[in-house]
Amino acid sequence: MIYLLIGMKSKTAPAPRGRPRAFDPDAALDRAMHVFWDKGYEGASLSDLTRAMRINRPSLYAAFGNKEQLFGKVLDRYMDGPIAFFGKALAAPKARGVIEEIFLGTARMSDDPTIPAGCLLVQGALACGEASVRKEVAARRAAAEVALYRRLQRAKREGDLPKNADPAELAHYVMTVVRGMAVQSAGGASRDQLRRVGQIALRAWPTR
Amino acid sequence: MIYLLIGMKSKTAPAPRGRPRAFDPDAALDRAMHVFWDKGYEGASLSDLTRAMRINRPSLYAAFGNKEQLFGKVLDRYMDGPIAFFGKALAAPKARGVIEEIFLGTARMSDDPTIPAGCLLVQGALACGEASVRKEVAARRAAAEVALYRRLQRAKREGDLPKNADPAELAHYVMTVVRGMAVQSAGGASRDQLRRVGQIALRAWPTR
DNA sequence: TTAATTATATATCGATAGGTATAAAACTCG
């Protein structure tokens, strides 16, 4: 930003000064994500992480802070990556379509062989010795529910939900099912099984 | 048993030989359960455990084996204690009543101030560095689902479910909701919230 | 009372946890 205003000569950032980084931070984050996803925050040791990320400890600390901060950056990337479908689902025109997409997207995830089963926000640190980490994931889970809640409030305003429908309750219900699907997926449930769970869960959706 | 046949003098077991144990193993297991429940298998250190159980390390190892075996015994006690309601629910006369009791029991648990939030079978070791522990809890979750599945099969035979109902799918759905409720509870959901989730989830139940 | 047995308490084990000090390597700037 600043050098654009001062320099006025080139539009690109100046070449970095010291020895160039030999790894791609985003790729390293993806690898770290898999480890946390697979083993949970506490189950993922620094040795596990550096081996998977293919960097050594000082590089990890220089680039990402410490283990907890690394986990935070991994969570950021998780929201924008594997579960980006959630935000997109909220853009569906009808509330029922939103829910269908959320259930379908969740079921689809559990079938992707390139990622671990389940949901990082659930198995990452549901119970955890380090309270701050537990809080962090709980807050992100809560944020997702609030986003859905707002979307359902809008739906109600738009007459897309019955008058007596309660957006908060419905959002809580949908997120309960989604998180249950994550647990089931971690236990080995197939995509088809989860899709059928989604179909059944949809039968509880209010009709006008 | 045997001393009853041989001794014939007293009906009680012979007094144990050495120094008597100074703690109640079941009470110690209950305290260990709370620690595992709260922090997860890996988050619970031996120091956490012995402090809560009010015994020292050698006593723990002598009485319960090692950490993993202790966790196994805690799981046994968990099944017969906090979630005994599940087995009882299966005895309800009608399938719908079974499900209602399961949802209600789950919601009730999350309100009991004497126990941690959530479900030990979920947060104990959903993701875990030690694969054997993860497998152990997954197997116990699967066992609960199978028990419900059998109960629903019986319901179908008894005409208590529609002809086209699939007991396996329904059991999977119910257990998905139950586990989702456990995650929500660990995130701070109240009993009332969970009861309403159960009510909504019940709307998906097939009617004849 | 003595021997045998079992539990308790303390102190400690090797291994591994997360985290860093240090110095060599690879780059830019002047």
Added chain:
DNA sequence: CGAGTTTTATACCTATCGATATATAATTAA
């Protein structure tokens, strides 16, 4: 080139992990 800067690699730090060796205390059996 050489000075300054940042990353990399190795080696190492302290704290804690799960687990035990050792010795003492408390009990029963003889």
